[in-house]
Amino acid sequence: xxEVSGDLAALLVAAAFAAGFVDSIAGGGGLITLPALMLAGAxxxxxxxxxxxxxxxxxxxxxxxxxxxxxxxPRGQLGSAxxxxxxSCLGAALVSHLPTQALRLGLPVLLIAIALFFALKPGLGDAxxxxxxxxxxxxxxxxxxxxxxxxLVGPGAGAFYMIxxxxxxxxxxxxxxxxxxxxxxxxxxGSLLVFAAQGAPWWVLGLAMGAAQIAGARLGARLAMxxxxxxxxxxxxxxxxxxxxxxxxxxx
Numbered sequence: 001x002x003e004v005s006g007d008l009a010a011l012l013v014a015a016a017f018a019a020g021f022v023d024s025i026a027g028g029g030g031l032i033t034l035p036a037l038m039l040a041g042a043x044x045x046x047x048x049x050x051x052x053x054x055x056x057x058x059x060x061x062x063x064x065x066x067x068x069x070x071x072x073x074p075r076g077q078l079g080s081a082x083x084x085x086x087x088s089c090l091g092a093a094l095v096s097h098l099p100t101q102a103l104r105l106g107l108p109v110l111l112i113a114i115a116l117f118f119a120l121k122p123g124l125g126d127a128x129x130x131x132x133x134x135x136x137x138x139x140x141x142x143x144x145x146x147x148x149x150x151x152l153v154g155p156g157a158g159a160f161y162m163i164x165x166x167x168x169x170x171x172x173x174x175x176x177x178x179x180x181x182x183x184x185x186x187x188x189x190g191s192l193l194v195f196a197a198q199g200a201p202w203w204v205l206g207l208a209m210g211a212a213q214i215a216g217a218r219l220g221a222r223l224a225m226x227x228x229x230x231x232x233x234x235x236x237x238x239x240x241x242x243x244x245x246x247x248x249x250x251x252x
Contacts, residue, residue, distance in 0.1 A: 027158020
């Protein structure tokens with residue numbers, strides 16, 4: 001039934017639950033599922049595309065949970081979501097044509113900087129601050145850059161959306177998390193459609209992992225809305241630091 005053995009499938013479904021939980025709070029769920037898929041025998045393209053299959057479910061679940069909680073208005077994000085969708089399609093289409101290895105070399109530095117910012121920045125909580133960019137400029141600059149990255153490389157996109165909302169859009173930590181999820185869903189969906197056209201995903205396994213993502217994302221979003229920045233900040237620091245460490249380990 002599954003593209004891998006039953007034991008491996010069970011482990012991957014468990015990894016997807018953990019990824020859905022982490023991703024709904026701080027992003028970085030791909031740090032868990034991508035290596036797991038690679039260890040299960042998936043090729044890089046199969047792992048990346050199957051990760052998008054299951055990731056779509058988790059991002060959609062988290063987006064709905066935050067919208068129902070009143071932390072984001074999805075209608076106000078439709079334009080940005082469309083931009084993220086298109087940019088990720090372009091990134092996924094160019095995966096085999098661009099030197100993604102060069103991009104990966106700079107990612108650990110950027111991720112460590114994000115971790116240090118959230119760990120050391122005083123007064124960083126759930127209260128909104130002054131926005132450095134208008135919503136239109138943010139949608140025209142930050143959103144396509146992160147969306148393109150999500151289609152091209154993937155892991156860490158949620159953290160990049162998050163830092164953009166906090167630093168440039170002036171959102172508090174919880175509001176930034178809520179606004180990240182619809183964009184993450186859109187960029188996941190865009191790149192998934194491109195990969196699906198190439199026949200790359202493991203569909204049965206990806207859908208099973210998607211069901212686990214839904215459960216993990218529901219739990220994570222519920223806790224994030226209850227606890228706020230006190231939960232989101234440390235988890236984001238851990239997620240960004242762990243992803244940076246994994247990327248450095250791969251280079252050694």
